[in-house]
Amino acid sequence: MDELDVDYVIVGAGAAGMAFADTLLTETDASLAIVDRRAKPGGHWNDAYPFVRLHGPSLVYGAESRALGSEAIEAVGINRGLLEQASGTEVLAYYDQLMRQRFLPSGRVTWLPLTDYADGIAASRITGARTRLCARRKLVDATYADTRLPVTDPPSFDIAPGVRCIPPHALPGVREAPDGFGILGAGKTAMDSVVWLLEQGVARDRITWIRPRDPWLLPRENLQPSFDFFIPTVGAMAGELEAARDAASIEDLFGRLEAAGLLARILRTVTPAMYRCAIVSAPELELLRSVKDVVRLGHVRAIEAGRIVLDGGSVPTSPSRVHVNCTADGIPRRPPQPIFQGERILLQHVRRCSPCLSAAFVAHLEAAIAGEAEKNAMCRPVPAPDEPLDWLRMQLEDFANRRAWSQSPELQAWLANSRLDRFSGIIARAVREPTPERLAILQRYREAAGPALTRIAELMAGAQAGAALEPA
Template sequence: MALEADYLVIGAGATALSFVDTLLEQDEEATVVMIDRHSAPGGHWNDAYSFVALHQPSSSYGVNRVPLGQDRIDEAGPNKGFFELASGAEVLAYFQSVMRDHLLPTGRVQYFPNSEYDGERGFRNIFSGEETQVTVNRKLVDTTYFETSVPSTHKRAFTVADGVRVVVPGALPDLWKSGPLPPHYCILGAGKTAMDTGIWLLEAGIPADSITWVKPRESWLINRATVQPGEQFFDSTIGGQISIMKAAAAATSGAEIFHQLERDGVMLRIDRDVEPEMFHYATISQGEVDRLRGIGNVVRMGRVEAVEPGRMVLQGGEVAMPEGTLYIDCTASAVRPKPVAPQWQGDRIVLQLLHVPLVTLNSAVSAFIEANFDTDEEKNALCRPVSFIDNIDGYSGIILGTGINRFTWAQNPKVSEFLAASRLDPSAPTIRQLRETAPERLSIIAEMQGAVMAAMPNLQKLAAKAAAEAQAG
């Protein structure tokens, strides 16, 4: 089979769908072929555990022209008082609807699930083996930079002896169907998946003393109270950004930034007695942190290497475990640092991080710039990829890179106008609204601008130091 289109998009996850949605809006002639290995749109959301939910409010996630959720404020649970967080099932249904009801009816999108890119402007159906060649008139769009490892699909880095039961988090809701419940549970991993698993176990009624948590590293966490969109949260959200810049201006290391932000209520950590070594932009409420602190049996002996009847073998030694313990594998890493390169590379666009961690905003802005600017030089000058470094000192470079892109967009009238109307931007539409209804509340913006200018020289110094140390190994 042979096809022809202006753009061949590899992937049909959040990044790809956001890019195509904005591209079709901005370029009324563009045609697109989308391919993806999954059998339905949504990328890694197809593989996620059933109780997963967004970190960020639904109101600023997804594709620009299709709202997600009802802009509701939760009235119960650990997210009480904040904008709703769509569940995994809601997100997956949303992306399926985006494809079925929004993109395909344009007649300008062709979508091929269960398909793998062949590396030469073609693809192969995973099941039938049928090969298709695509004549690409403009660009190949590679969205695989954002490929996420999830528990249900990643390859374990530890061994499991006969007679020991290991499951992924998605199996937990069905445990009651398979006979007697385990006498003890052990969470393997310290990321957001592990945190979600701990909350699920506790809310399911598992006593905290029946849970062991293996945490190779502690993480800094964003306080959800400081990243809410909308005018009702405007002062606290901008105040959180000002705190980040003030901390960055005064710090001599990444750790100092985080400790100051903890004092300011912008960052949280579960164990106050352990110095965090990582930051993956996981966002959490104080209520969730309080619940997780109830799990007192925490093992800090590095990563698990083997699970055997009655014991765990870890990098730092062995730990005796109750017979019949159920191990929950949360060791997949959703964040894998990768090198960056220009997004526009001749006949190829490689979508990357621009405004961390808002991946769907990144891709919408990239599509807008693809459709409205002429040369690769112009486009790359407006979108400078940000290198994601998951250690603490790498945070300064992420703040710096995101800030530079944000400043560049604000200075460009076309991009600035797009952001002011984009539901994916947590701040620009609110600022536009307040200019019309309550301009006096925008006085805090001047403070923000001053804090950014004061922080930039030190951020450059800290970022350069972190980059040199990372390169040195």
């Protein structure tokens, strides 16, 4: 068996693994082996549906060393007027170029595609060749938050013979117009599928949407990390804190966030039971609201020839309808673990809903700080959200990290100059280029931060105490 000695073995060439590797290349002289079961870098983007776009601006996605897109404004389409969002094809091309034009020419990266990794052994899926990988410094696991997609994860429900049930990526391949479409799921993939169908001219009354839980959504207009959008973007950050500071209860908190335009829901008459950082623009939300045939009977248990069986009942269907399976878990919620674990680094988010920045920041800590305890103190994991209460949990963990980072001028400077953390950058620029309106927003943010975090912790403690009293 061949043996390869490198400083770091990175398992996973998705967004997190590539961002981590890129920062290590910049800030150290380390050698790297990157292992992935797919043929090309980019992780789940290799399996994405054709009409997918980045859910956030291209400006803050990818790796530190290479921009993905620019501050260009979308001139056409449903999100015109907002910062551009790369298509899935553009994201894959970006990672391919990053590997071919930066990583491999460095002479410090060994790329092992189509390769499985277990217990120190890399096994080629093509030749079966096995190579022992020896990490002189550390093994980096970039798969802990691996994305689950309908095309790669089989449905968890039974499908009768003759039923047409497809993943979203097969929608553009539908050749004969069906009697209607059934969208199964309530997450961002389901929302993208609904919007795409409506944009193709499918009548809204030909869409049945099975939503087990309605989601709280983040308005895209508030998440524009460009200095030109400083007022709405940083104003929204201040508004979140003010809503938390003044909330009398968790219900009141979400009411305040919605009233201030900081969270949205598809139907105002239905209380959301899900929060997963999904982002929508006002025009997208209008399209989602136009679908009236919505089924709220829980999760799909089976699709039979004439009905869809759900937790709480059933609804009619037929073999002439196309059912679109959007029920994969996306980013599974896993228990947080220490990121630095001796000879192992377990990549997790350290900023809410920010996989690329999180991985790059962890790599910077690895390069800049020697002590493991100090590094872990700087990066408490921020777990993937699932329920509305996670909005509060993420705020607490996110601010705990920000507070720790604020004690280090070096980390503050790194963040302010980070391509992936434009929020810190535009705040730093506002301090350098003050106007009364910018200063007023920054003052609101500073004044609300402490009381808001105290109140969020109180609300969380109350919710947890109430849950402990509930019967099992």
